Amino acid sequence: SVQVWSDYLNVHLHPKSIYVIRQYMHDGYCGCLEAFGQGESLLQDPGCIEELEDRLHFYVEECDYLQGFQVLCDLHNGFSGVGAKVTELLYDEYSGKGILTWGLTPVTRHGGVNSNGWVFFPQDSQKNFYRLMNTALGIVHLSSHSSLFCPLSLSGSLGIK
Numbered sequence: 001s002v003q004v005w006s007d008y009l010n011v012h013l014h015p016k017s018i019y020v021i022r023q024y025m026h027d028g029y030c031g032c033l034e035a036f037g038q039g040e041s042l043l044q045d046p047g048c049i050e051e052l053e054d055r056l057h058f059y060v061e062e063c064d065y066l067q068g069f070q071v072l073c074d075l076h077n078g079f080s081g082v083g084a085k086v087t088e089l090l091y092d093e094y095s096g097k098g099i100l101t102w103g104l105t106p107v108t109r110h111g112g113v114n115s116n117g118w119v120f121f122p123q124d125s126q127k128n129f130y131r132l133m134n135t136a137l138g139i140v141h142l143s144s145h146s147s148l149f150c151p152l153s154l155s156g157s158l159g160i161k
Contacts, residue, residue: 016058019051032077034130036137039081043089052086053093060094068098068147073138075103075151076131080138084145091145101146103138105153 043049069090073083143149
């Protein structure tokens with residue numbers, strides 16, 4: 001039975017390449033990871049950051065010549081905060097290495113444009129406010145710790161027209 005996107009994945013991933021955030025799983029007790037601060041606070045936990053560093057060092061030690069990192073992260077939800085802390089960690093630990101960061105945003109539907117040129121979605125203004133704030137905070141934090149930051153979306157606006 002298919003429950004999440006990774007159920008379609010035919011490639012077998014190494015167990016060290018997957019880190020599951022248990023409280024934000026589909027059946028987790030905290031609901032969804034919807035705010036930048038929630039994502040940032042996940043990596044304030046010493047156990048979480050230690051586990052992440054162990055997994056990272058496992059792969060770094062396998063490299064003959066490490067040139068840099070590619071980070072793909074959602075901008076519109078709490079994973080923008082997770083990505084910001086991860087790029088900060090990479091920037092601090094591997095200061096001479098390049099960090100190419102891709103900020104991903106989904107296509108939004110059923111919106112309009114107000115007189116100021118902002119895209120709006122009248123059905124859920126709080127959710128759209130979170131989306132806009134997460135995107136703005138994500139862009140600022142990710143670009144400050146990346147060698148190159150590239151927003152990527154099928155939508156041309158990232159929430160702003």
